[in-house]
Amino acid sequence: MSPQILMDGLINGAMIGLGAIGITLTYSILRFSNFAHGEFIAWGAYIALALSGFLGVLAPSLTAPLGPFSFGWSLPIAAFGAIALTAALALLADALLFGPLRARGGASIILVMASFGAALVLRNLLEFIFTSRPAYYADGLQIALRFLGVRATPDALLCLLVAAIVVVATHLFITHTAVGRAMRAVSENPELAGIVGVDSRKTIRLVWILGAGLACLAGIMAGLVVQIRPTMGVDLLLPLFAAAILGGIGSTPGALLGGLIIGLAESTTVRLIGAEWRAAVAFAVLVVILLVRPRGLFGRS
Amino acid sequence: MSAETVAPSGLETHGLVAGYERDLPIVRGVNLSVGAGEFVVLLGPNGAGKSTLVKAIAGLVPIHHGSVRFNGEDITAAPAHEKIRRGLAFVPQTENVFATLTIEDNLRLAADLLPKRVRARRIAELYAMFPDLAAQPRRPAGQLSGGQRQMLAAARALIVQPSLLILDEPSAGLSPKMATEVFSRLKAINASGVTIILVEQNVKSALAVASRAIILVEGEARHEGPAATLADDPIIAELYLGAARART
Numbered sequence: 001m002s003p004q005i006l007m008d009g010l011i012n013g014a015m016i017g018l019g020a021i022g023i024t025l026t027y028s029i030l031r032f033s034n035f036a037h038g039e040f041i042a043w044g045a046y047i048a049l050a051l052s053g054f055l056g057v058l059a060p061s062l063t064a065p066l067g068p069f070s071f072g073w074s075l076p077i078a079a080f081g082a083i084a085l086t087a088a089l090a091l092l093a094d095a096l097l098f099g100p101l102r103a104r105g106g107a108s109i110i111l112v113m114a115s116f117g118a119a120l121v122l123r124n125l126l127e128f129i130f131t132s133r134p135a136y137y138a139d140g141l142q143i144a145l146r147f148l149g150v151r152a153t154p155d156a157l158l159c160l161l162v163a164a165i166v167v168v169a170t171h172l173f174i175t176h177t178a179v180g181r182a183m184r185a186v187s188e189n190p191e192l193a194g195i196v197g198v199d200s201r202k203t204i205r206l207v208w209i210l211g212a213g214l215a216c217l218a219g220i221m222a223g224l225v226v227q228i229r230p231t232m233g234v235d236l237l238l239p240l241f242a243a244a245i246l247g248g249i250g251s252t253p254g255a256l257l258g259g260l261i262i263g264l265a266e267s268t269t270v271r272l273i274g275a276e277w278r279a280a281v282a283f284a285v286l287v288v289i290l291l292v293r294p295r296g297l298f299g300r301s
Numbered sequence: 302m303s304a305e306t307v308a309p310s311g312l313e314t315h316g317l318v319a320g321y322e323r324d325l326p327i328v329r330g331v332n333l334s335v336g337a338g339e340f341v342v343l344l345g346p347n348g349a350g351k352s353t354l355v356k357a358i359a360g361l362v363p364i365h366h367g368s369v370r371f372n373g374e375d376i377t378a379a380p381a382h383e384k385i386r387r388g389l390a391f392v393p394q395t396e397n398v399f400a401t402l403t404i405e406d407n408l409r410l411a412a413d414l415l416p417k418r419v420r421a422r423r424i425a426e427l428y429a430m431f432p433d434l435a436a437q438p439r440r441p442a443g444q445l446s447g448g449q450r451q452m453l454a455a456a457r458a459l460i461v462q463p464s465l466l467i468l469d470e471p472s473a474g475l476s477p478k479m480a481t482e483v484f485s486r487l488k489a490i491n492a493s494g495v496t497i498i499l500v501e502q503n504v505k506s507a508l509a510v511a512s513r514a515i516i517l518v519e520g521e522a523r524h525e526g527p528a529a530t531l532a533d534d535p536i537i538a539e540l541y542l543g544a545a546r547a548r549t
Contacts, residue, residue, distance in 0.1 A: 198382055
């Protein structure tokens with residue numbers, strides 16, 4: 001594998017991994033495949049775009065590029081607001097749709113179909129507000145850096161670093177804090193978790209906040225490295241699920257590792273076979289995992 | 302059974318009707334009164350509603366009629382996670398530990414309900430009480446034997462220093478030696494001031510450690526009395542245990 005394929009795969013895989021953590025958390029705790037998760041990625045990217053643009057109007061100096069990066073202070077500041085608003089969007093979806101269905105004892109398939117519906121509504125709403133024309137956080141072209149035989153833009157390298165830090169922080173949060181313990185307990189046995197004193201409703205809200213926050217971050221990264229489109233979330237959905245299942249449902253490091261493997265597989269395919277086969281790779285990996293090791297790399301049997 | 306002898310600091314149920322489906326109640330109008338410090342065993346044939354009754358009290362099975370009062374407060378509608386905060390701990394019969402969590406994390410999960418400054422001390426106290434657990438804190442609970450799991454489940458329930466501990470057949474599936482160990486631990490826990498309600502199929506051992514027994518048949522509390530008397534009463538044994546077993 002050439003160093004460039006490795007670098008492209010890592011950058012792509014970091015975005016997939018971040019998104020897959022949300023998928024894996026939602027699946028293991030709420031016990032359904034949330035097909036609207038991709039829309040949280042797209043909404044996160046667009047909310048950050050809107051907030052960043054608004055900040056740029058208020059204070060034009062905030063849009064001046066930061067060092068080697070393509071964006072100014074307006075984007076990192078907007079990212080915090082976008083994470084909060086994307087989390088609020090996920091909580092709203094739960095309050096209006098998924099929560100009432102859970103309360104009625106809705107089967108998993110009903111929640112899955114509801115998430116399909118929610119995804120359609122959210123995507124079309126996004127297209128209605130922002131149009132389907134691609135958007136960018138910055139207009140200027142960024143020159144890629146050359147090092148160790150590979151090329152990568154400073155934005156892409158920053159995304160890789162941020163993804164690594166966020167995944168480690170999320171893993172430590174889940175394994176070493178009271179809230180993380182509660183999440184793992186609800187994931188394994190919600191009834192027993194209640195007996196032990198864990199408020200499942202509160203834990204579920206935290207899962208939405210964490211999952212949507214990470215999705216927003218993945219969306220901002222995808223927007224920085226590629227572009228922002230209303231369909232960016234749904235395009236990432238298959239790789240996200242493949243990564244979550246490959247890593248093992250419920251495993252945060254597994255989701256990241258799964259994301260990196262899918263990312264590497266995609267970048268290898270693009271280089272060696274052709275870009276049109278990119279989506280097929282994630283699907284092929286998903287099918288192979290389900291046949292060979294359905295519990296994934298780190299999942300429970 | 303009358304609920305007139307209600308202890309203000311104990312548990313009482315009035316006309317409790319409970320079950321997974323409203324039209325098919327398993328517990329049918331149970332009146333129960335357990336005073337502070339008592340060790341009560343719930344006996345009865347399979348299907349009598351013992352487990353459903355304690356699960357309803359713990360907040361895991363819907364209550365359709367009647368009420369549950371604990372330490373003078375009405376907790377009928379309180380969700381399970383609030384009952385432990387009020388001092389009512391429940392240990393289910395199966396799946397009573399988090400198999401993927403370590404022993405330490407199982408205990409910490411319960412200790413998270415306590416103020417931060419006392420958590421480590423309380424876990425250390427429980428380790429002292431259950432040395433088997435202290436020897437392997439990083440071991441996943443799923444790798445423990447049946448007896449060790451029961452010990453861990455009991456230790457986790459005791460972390461918050463509950464005033465009432467309800468256990469659903471803690472000796473099920475255990476070897477006679479381990480079952481004896483469990484009963485002896487429960488007796489010691491009760492001696493430390495914790496009220497215990499025990500659901501058991503192991504009638505002889507349960508009556509040997511309990512102070513009072515209540516017999517459930519077909520979802521109703523049909524008889525109660527001092528455990529020692531009940532153990533020696535052949536008519537009661539025949540009427541409520543042997544006869545009921547014969548029917549099922």
